[in-house]
Amino acid sequence: MDLTRNLINETVSRLYPTQPLLVQRTSPVADAVKLMREKKVGCVLVCEQRRVVGIFTERDLLRRVLLEGKQLDTPIAECMTPDPVTVHPKDSISSAIKRMQKGGYRHLPVVIDDKPVGILSVKRIVHYLVEHFPTMVYNLPPHPQPIQPRREGA
């Protein structure tokens, strides 16, 4: 089937991963939160000399900052997830999905030689899968029950 074959043959770069948001490891959590809120994304990559050293997500914000009672001026290096699982743009989509499911991640950084080039999210992958059967998903009525309870019009 098309989809099964595409998952193996097509690469992560085909998904056009979104541009990553980068912060320095010494910058405070508040900066990252502001950046995530402005750009409406769920994660930022923590870098040191253009190399990814960690990832900071909404979940880290809840678990490692708020619930531990840390202040928002804590350096991000103290509450990030260090050494995240990454993918290369030339990796197949199915291998990216496997890595995501194995660790239960929502976001994977896309890197070339440790240099960040993108972020791949679970929503992007679901969108990619949906694109394979557009008529099943997009050609739908707004409400599942098509029968109106009463007659329309005057």
Next chain:
Amino acid sequence: MICPSCGHKNLPGDDVCRHCKQPLTAFDLPQPENPVEQSLMFDQVKTLKQNAPVTIGQAATIGDAMEMMQSTNVGAILVVDDAGRLVGIFSERDLLKRVVGNVADFQKLPITQFMTPRPECVATTDTLNFVLQKMDAGGYRHVPVLENGKPVSIISARDMLRFLTRLCREA
């Protein structure tokens, strides 16, 4: 559209043939071409794994909600009224978007002030393509499943991904 029974040429979108009155709506429905499409069109939400939803009362505070998200290891909790009906959803994204860095001392504030009210939901009898439609078009990570207005399950984007990849492997 040309009527398959009498060959009359109808206007596109007609429900019945103007010549022989045969219904034409069935020909507009997409035909499933592979097992994945078949499953999306005909399998109902209840065939997915039921994740018991984590619910919290309307009177709860942000602090309570955060504790609950921590102890149950979920990213979104459902806010219900006294009768158990869904009134809103509070997720990690709401926390980021509306709470942290925006308001000081938020632990004691009521959850109803920051939740997303009236989220998009599905019923247990809806088919899976409706879940995907809501998730993909609306950009939601969690879609609650309701039965008579009460939450019975919640479907996350990762659940859908798991379901679809399993189907692909079997196909």
